[in-house]
Amino acid sequence: MARLTRMHLGDILVVPIQEELHDTAAEEAGEKIIREADNPKIKGVAIDISALDIVDSFLGRLLQKIAWGLRAMGKEVILVGIQPEVAVALVELGLYLEEINTAFELDSALEKLREKINKGAA
Amino acid sequence: MAQKNNKKEIEKLRRENEEYKKLIEEMSEGFAYLEEDLTFSFSNPACDSAFGVPEGKLMGRKLQDFLSPESFKEVKKNIKTSEKKKSVFEIEVNAADGETRYLLTRSNPRFDEKGKFVGSFVFFYDITKRIKLEENLIFERGLLNALLDYIPDWIYFKDKGSRFLEVSKSKAEGTGLKRDEFKGKTDFDFFSEEEAKVMRADEEKIMKTGESVVDKVQKIKLPDGKEKWLSATKVPFYDKYGNVMGTLGITRDVTRLKTLELEKQEKIEAQKEELIELSTPVIDVWDGVLTVPILGSLDSERASKISEALLTQIVEKRAEVAIIDISGISAVDSAVADRLIRTAKAVRLVGAEAILTGVGVEIAQTIADLGIDMENLKTMSTLKDGLRYVISRKKELRGEWR
Helix, strand or coil, X not given: CCCCXXXXXXXXXXXXXXXXXXXXXXXXXXXXXXXXXXXXXXCEEEEECCCCCCCCHHHHHXXXXXXXXXXXXXXXXXXXXXXXXXXHHHHHCCCCCCCCEEECCHHHHHHHHHHHHHHHHC | CHHHHHHHHHHHHHXXXXXXXXXXXXXXXXXXXXXXXXXXXXXXXXXXXXXXXXXXXXCCCEHHHHCCHHHXXXXXXXXXXXXXXXXXXXXXXXXXXCCEEEEEEEEEXXXXXXXXXXXXXXXXXXXXXXXXHHHHHHHHHHHHHHHHHHCCXXXXXXXXXXXXXXXXXXXXXXXXXXXXXXXXXXXXXXXXXXXXXXXHHHHXXXXXXXXXXXXXXXXXXXXXXXXXXXXXXXXXXXXXXXXXXXXXXXXXXXXXXXXXXXXXXXXXXXXXXXXXXXXXXXXXXXXXXXXXXXXXCCCHHHHHHHHHHHHHHHHHHCXXXXXXXXXXECCCCHHHHHHHHHHHHXXXXXCCEEEEECCCHHHHHHHHHXXXXXXXXXXXXXXXXXXXXXXXXXXXXXXXXX
């Protein structure tokens, strides 16, 4: 499988997904993210999918699963850079991802995440 | 002994006479003897009934009474002739019971030593049924021919093997063939193999299932090279036992209509496109705040165009809030509400907030009646409220961030 880039920015784990992932590769990536986040230092995870033009139902559901998993572990999650076509496709699939935060770009995503984490801490 | 023989002879003759008489009485053909002036002096029951009179009442009546004056002249001549060809002829009888009957008549005239006509044994054979049938056939054939000659639509009959049995004049036109020269030809003689194969397949299916093809419109290249839009209707036809005999069809040239329709459709598409462009103005009302006023009706195509335009703008302008104003929308039903909600959810996914404004009393009621929960969607009654909310929130946020 392709290497999955992971960056730690303080207490935030940033995972940019650079290419379309299919089936097992996607599941492996999902597992890797969750394992990586399984670290008391990590308070929030930002998954950047701005490079994706297409998200099929499989990947859509996987994202949802990852988010649920991370939240179950007490981490804040944010999806970054959902493209307009992807947003439309997800809605058509009925995947509103309502419980997941979203942001245009990493900048605002990190801001939003910090805000949430601080709120949780306070 | 001689006397006894004589008596026996007489007895034999008498019996024979009886038998002949019986034969004549029971014959299904009419038989009569006409005197010199063509008065009936003898007739059998079949003859009486052919002339429509009660049994035995034909005697003493004249043949002339049953014929039209014109035909009587001819008949008179024919009855008196012994020439084989002319002694068999048809007469049209106005029978005494009011019916018109056609009788095939054979005359066996009798002459005296001087060659003068003295009378005739005449046989009548009722052929009314056959004549009527023939008349009907001729009449129907005439109707069919008129149909095939004058209707501009192509009409054709094909046998089980899809070989032409009969075609209309219009069908033959342009092929260089005459109507009767079509017999035995197939579509393969006139169309491309590909097209002919489709036609043949259609016909086989029709004959197999008994289901007609009605108004099948397709573009066909004609034998003369022109391309035309044709509307074809094909049905199976059967013999009197219900066995399929082939197919018959009517094809109509609908090129003019179809061209118009296509042009119209194109125009409508173009206008629709233009209208959509015009009707999805995404307005940049404030820093990071976009507004889309939706006017008129919202179908799925338009809804997706609006979504697309709005989402693209949001990402491009890095907008934080998108206000969708529906105060100008003509009607809200469950489909429209669903589309609005989907748009709002897509807005959230790309990272902005969607606010639905212009939800008046009626629309609110409709939405409630439809049982749609606006869930996490922020709604406001007027665009003004929406803007006020956004601006105050921006101030608040700025205050927080400062």
